[in-house]
Amino acid sequence: MAEPFTSLTSVAMPMLRDNIDTDAIIPSREMKSTGKTGLAGGLFAGWRYLDAARMPNPDFVLNQPRFQAGALLLAGSNFGCGSSREHAVWALAEYGIRCIIAQSFAPIFASNCVRNGIVPVVLPGDIIAMLAGKTLSVDLAAQSVRCDGQSWSFDIAAGDKAMLLQGLDAIDLTLKHQDAIAAFHRHDRVKRPWVYLELPHA
């Protein structure tokens, strides 16, 4: 279960390129454990460090002093494309990222964000470019991003919004539909019996 998200005020860290893939967000070689933690150090490792000893690359946005407390990323289109590894989102969340504003997201990535308390916000590219390095406020209930007295609204699916606002667990929400699930299977077992398999030892 993720921490509820109501609003966030943070400096906006610009990574204004398109197609930033999950291999870039967390290289496969950084996924060293079978669990969901211990991943923040590997976040953007290919860009963030100069060498194997992890000398910080001073040019990389996360390493710049003014972005040290940043919890908000700005990106181009198709952010989070590539491998479906949820480790990319776990690494971002562990690092402290709570919101990503991009022109578009890869769908699996966006869904992983919602399940881990990160708000994926889609805004047009020209607005994103304007927000680079500024301090923004994101209000999820109002679905708005504010900066320097201006404000932009964004869309988010109602279910995703509710889950983020309350830090709800999707499995608990779905299990409220137990009866509908059981009814579906009663009907479906008759209609498509071949879908249901038996374990050899059952």
Next chain:
Amino acid sequence: MSGTLFDQIWDDHVVATLPGGAALIAIDRVLLHERTGAAALNSLRAAGRAIADPARVFAMMDHVVDTLPGRSDQTLVPGGQAFITETRMAARAAGITLFDVTDRDQGIMHVVSPELGIVCPGLTLIAPDSHTCTQGALGALAWGIGSSEAEHAMATGTLQITRPKTLRVTFSGTLATGVTAKDMMLALIAEHGAGGGAGHVAEFAGDAVRGLDMEARMTLCNMATEFSAFAGLIAPDQVTFDWLKGRRYAPQGAAWDAAIRQWRALRSAADARFDAQIMIDAAAIPPMVSWGTSPQSSVAITGTVPADANPAMLAYMDLAAGAALIGTRIDAAFIGSCTNARLSDLRRAAALLAGRSVARGVRAICVPGSSAVKRAAEAEGLDRVFVAAGFEWRESGCSMCFFAGGESFAEGTRVISSTNRNFESRQGLRVKTHIASPETVAASAIAGAIADPRKMTRQRVLADG
């Protein structure tokens, strides 16, 4: 009925409608692999949740497992052994079916699942792996998810999904000789962009798709995720049924007859309305090769690096704008992956390799897509063709399709590869990957440089031609 194939499958699986246009969708099959399987299974267990129907959950060892001959649980991926042993323990504790490291049925999940008939037409199938879309080739709605959603599907037998839009990609006409499903996808993505399919389920249709055999259809659907599509889908037909019949988890006997009657109805109506349409003249598609670090950065093999190419990409790839792809020196060649390592792929590559040798200094590796593919290839003598030409012949797995800190191509080298992703450092640190069809990889391995497979004669290497 006037809906699309996707609409039919969706409607068959709606358990409940949710606010905001989403629905609770029944999930018929869940597949796991050892890279993320242990995390999902252990997290489920820690939350005290049971798997709703373990008979419909399968785990495979493909991502981390070694592909060197004589392998065990030990692997060159740092910490990799824990992924294997923990997934094994978690799978056993959960009571799901596991295809283990030395199992006859071991292999890349998207190769093994169709081989065993785990995926069938009309099913919903998910796996925490973006290339799950491969399996849409059989007329199933199959898509990649994250670990949390895998847990959700295992615990509830459902997923909450916002209904994707529909897109039909029609490949009309007949493919030219030497042009493959891989080239069709690279051509589509080069023209319409790596984000071109975003938010849509892409149904592949048209004469050129109907003309593909089952394995080539899997190659086509495999790269739906490189097109950012929610899933790829091909309506099942006689090719599908003939291929699937008798496979282990496919329905048998009377159940098969009943299933096939339902499957024959799985097609988009003539008047089906799609949210978007793309038409492509398949006859005009040439063999393609990528020059950059996105699959969209692909051109005809006889083409040149675009004049307006992104400078950062050019620097990474060590190429100049305007440079010809043919003749670009390569250091290594890789035939493998869930895209292009099925028996037909290996046969087509072997037809070019027979009687020839890999160029001096080029490291060439062939990794069959599954242990069953490997056995079938060996029964035909394909392994001897690969080895005689100078290829390494491996055990099955994802292998050097991706770099996880273990085995990889040497830093900074240039590789031509039958895989699906050419991202930075995907196949090793600073490795420059050019993706192409298996025949283009074979031809290039021989030439020691990117080469046009149409310029090389093919040999009969198979006893049965």
